[in-house]
Amino acid sequence: xxxxxxxxxxxxxxxxxxxxxxxxxxxxxxxxxxxxxxxxxxxxxxxxxxxxxxxxxxxxxxxxxxxxxxxxxxxxxxxxxxxxxxxxxxxxxxxxxxxxxxxxxxxxxxxxxxxxxxxxxxxxxxxxxxxxxxxxxxxxxxxxxxxxxxxxxxxxxxxxxxxxxxxxxxxxxxxxxxxxxxxxxxxxxxxxxxxxxxxxxxxxxxxxxxxxxxxxxxxxxxxxxxxxxxxxxxxxxxxxxxxxxxxxxxxxxxxxxxxxxxxxxxxxxxxxxxxxxxxxx
Numbered sequence: 001x002x003x004x005x006x007x008x009x010x011x012x013x014x015x016x017x018x019x020x021x022x023x024x025x026x027x028x029x030x031x032x033x034x035x036x037x038x039x040x041x042x043x044x045x046x047x048x049x050x051x052x053x054x055x056x057x058x059x060x061x062x063x064x065x066x067x068x069x070x071x072x073x074x075x076x077x078x079x080x081x082x083x084x085x086x087x088x089x090x091x092x093x094x095x096x097x098x099x100x101x102x103x104x105x106x107x108x109x110x111x112x113x114x115x116x117x118x119x120x121x122x123x124x125x126x127x128x129x130x131x132x133x134x135x136x137x138x139x140x141x142x143x144x145x146x147x148x149x150x151x152x153x154x155x156x157x158x159x160x161x162x163x164x165x166x167x168x169x170x171x172x173x174x175x176x177x178x179x180x181x182x183x184x185x186x187x188x189x190x191x192x193x194x195x196x197x198x199x200x201x202x203x204x205x206x207x208x209x210x211x212x213x214x215x216x217x218x219x220x221x222x223x224x225x226x227x228x229x230x231x232x233x234x235x236x237x238x239x240x241x242x243x244x245x246x247x248x249x250x251x252x253x254x255x256x257x258x259x260x261x262x263x264x265x266x267x268x269x270x271x272x273x274x275x276x277x278x279x280x281x
Contacts (some may be wrong), residue, residue: 018195
């Protein structure tokens, strides 16, 4: 197929040999199957201005560093330069998180290169060698659901031990590879120690996994891993091989992460409605 301008630039640079086909397209990026370095890989081509709301961006980018004070001021003002700087920072954070997690042994696609808004990485495939499906497109037996849930909870723990919370983990951004689930889409990942929203985001990630796999294995709906994982992390006791029970009862004075998620979403929606009213006025 005829490559777009960004992919053509990588072909001209010798980083890509050819473009086979488009794999998927979302509001933030389009993914292509390409041949690079003599292997079949995928190329994630980031789009320009995204449709993320300002409120959501603030939650995810809290305490993220920018190159200099000029960019910080521009981002705060919301200028055209600031929006581009924020977009560049958003892309760079995903790339940095991907390299960091891959080095920590987390099941993510292996990154290969990042150039001019294009992320080259491993193409995750199924048992037939085809592009792996998302979990949302697969049906599971109770045993399979329990096994995959256990694997992904372990990956969430491994991510947190590396200092990162995915922030948007669900059946829509996990692929089922030949050797098990692989986590993708990390632009919204947050620094666990530097973002006040990290505990609630971790709880949402964990509960999304519980609710999805609980459709196939209802006993999983009774598990409470989120509070248990964060409690161990906050105490400095979390390790990749920490033994989890799936049971957690908040002690007196401790925040009930599961219980406050709905309140957070209600507050978010109220703030968005307020912003809309202000803009309309």
